[in-house]
Amino acid sequence: MGAITLENIVKSFGAVEVIRDVSLDIPEGELVVFVGPSGCGKSTLLRLISGLDQPTSGHILIDGKDVTRVSAADRGLAMVFQSYALYPHMSVRQNMAFGLENTRMPKAEIASRIEEAARMLEIGPLLDRRPGQLSGGQRQRVAIGRAIVREPTAFLLDEPLSNLDAELRGTMRAELAALHGRLGKTMIYVTHDQIEAMTMADRIVVLRAGVVEQVDTPLNLFNKPANRFVAGFIGAPRMNFIEAEDGRVMGVRPQHLRLADGGLAVTVDMAENLGAETLIHARTDKDQPILALLPGQLTPTRGENLSLVHDPADEHWFGADGLRL
Numbered sequence: 213m214g215a216i217t218l219e220n221i222v223k224s225f226g227a228v229e230v231i232r233d234v235s236l237d238i239p240e241g242e243l244v245v246f247v248g249p250s251g252c253g254k255s256t257l258l259r260l261i262s263g264l265d266q267p268t269s270g271h272i273l274i275d276g277k278d279v280t281r282v283s284a285a286d287r288g289l290a291m292v293f294q295s296y297a298l299y300p301h302m303s304v305r306q307n308m309a310f311g312l313e314n315t316r317m318p319k320a321e322i323a324s325r326i327e328e329a330a331r332m333l334e335i336g337p338l339l340d341r342r343p344g345q346l347s348g349g350q351r352q353r354v355a356i357g358r359a360i361v362r363e364p365t366a367f368l369l370d371e372p373l374s375n376l377d378a379e380l381r382g383t384m385r386a387e388l389a390a391l392h393g394r395l396g397k398t399m400i401y402v403t404h405d406q407i408e409a410m411t412m413a414d415r416i417v418v419l420r421a422g423v424v425e426q427v428d429t430p431l432n433l434f435n436k437p438a439n440r441f442v443a444g445f446i447g448a449p450r451m452n453f454i455e456a457e458d459g460r461v462m463g464v465r466p467q468h469l470r471l472a473d474g475g476l477a478v479t480v481d482m483a484e485n486l487g488a489e490t491l492i493h494a495r496t497d498k499d500q501p502i503l504a505l506l507p508g509q510l511t512p513t514r515g516e517n518l519s520l521v522h523d524p525a526d527e528h529w530f531g532a533d534g535l536r537l
């Protein structure tokens with residue numbers, strides 16, 4: 213249970229079409245991540261799936277059943293927000309029970325679900341505290357716990373880790389991925405964090421201005437981006453693009469460049485030392501910007517000329533229309 217299908221979804225706010233004919237098949241149990249630039253429609257798409265918003269046209273199916281006009285409460289999905297959306301005046305236990313108590317579920321069943329989720333998320337000792345007495349990471353666990361106790365057919369998570377500091381994000385990322393493995397439930401996860409997308413996703417959906425640009429596994433997106441937009445969006449630092457005489461564009465990632473004679477001549481603008489690596493910002497003689505991520509601690513000076521080479525196998529070629537050749 214938990215297969216989600218989107219058929220030709222369009223969503224307009226007034227005259228502005230923010231989701232433009234999106235179709236997607238998410239099989240049961242998959243962890244799918246929506247990524248894309250700010251404003252591309254990730255949250256809107258998630259809200260449409262959850263039932264918090266209605267599409268202008270198109271259909272949403274859960275396990276083959278059309279739920280487009282079914283209310284959010286009756287879709288059997290659980291949403292986790294970036295803001296956690298916990299009730300400040302209730303204890304953790306009450307926050308988790310809220311929602312179940314309205315369903316006439318026996319008290320003992322509610323209590324046992326809360327105990328089980330609390331054990332899984334290691335928040336047992338916090339159950340009698342209020343949200344204001346918890347750290348950000350603990351609050352996020354409670355928000356996830358509240359979703360788990362509902363035993364939804366799928367989880368919808370909207371930037372759930374973006375209020376946490378970098379270290380905690382790393383820990384929570386791994387925990388969420390492990391939780392997905394244990395629960396085996398479909399999860400749709402919205403993020404603008406590339407590392408989250410690359411490390412957690414079974415498949416990534418890359419959106420741009422309300423259109424799906426590519427859907428594939430993280431490594432396929434990285435290794436074979438379907439177009440120049442995806443190539444530039446997936447991977448950090450960003451892929452370099454070098455325009456050829458014939459209008460085609462060659463892409464090569466900063467990690468795939470190295471210093472050697474007889475390569476692309478560039479002039480250094482600046483170098484950022486990252487400790488283990490150095491990110492060099494440079495430009496070609498045609499003023500095309502180039503990033504090179506080179507191992508070690510290098511100290512090139514501004515204006516210095518370097519020669520960069522790469523393996524032809526690491527080239528990505530795109531036509532004048534931006535599509536992969």
Ligand SMILES: Nc1ncnc2c1ncn2[C@@H]1O[C@H](COP(=O)(O)OP(=O)(O)OP(=O)(O)O)[C@@H](O)[C@H]1O
Pocket residue numbers: 225230248249250251252253254255256257404
């Ligand atoms: N209720 C609304 N009324 C009008 N426009 C809206 C509404 N909600 C979203 N939009 C617009 O729809 C577009 C998509 O917004 P959405 O929040 O889905 O983007 P996003 O990809 O989640 O962005 P971010 O990464 O910044 O959160 C934006 O241009 C936004 O301004």
